[in-house]
Amino acid sequence: MKPHEIRDMTIPEIERKIKESRETLFKLNMKLSTKQIENTSQIRVIKRDIARLITILKEKKIKEAVKG
Numbered sequence: 001m002k003p004h005e006i007r008d009m010t011i012p013e014i015e016r017k018i019k020e021s022r023e024t025l026f027k028l029n030m031k032l033s034t035k036q037i038e039n040t041s042q043i044r045v046i047k048r049d050i051a052r053l054i055t056i057l058k059e060k061k062i063k064e065a066v067k068g
Helices: 003-007 011-032 040-065
Strands: none
Touching: 003 011, 003 040
């Protein structure tokens, strides 16, 4: 997910996406532990997406606090 796509989302949408991504990461880790996953690079991509989401969420909350 690109940063500009995340910045276009609202705070509740970002929080929902973080939750979905964490669930996906959990499922991928379970598949990895049972050796059912073939493309292990998916885990890295999901982790980076979660980090981007959290970073932009914090930016939005800070901007909101400053404005309001």
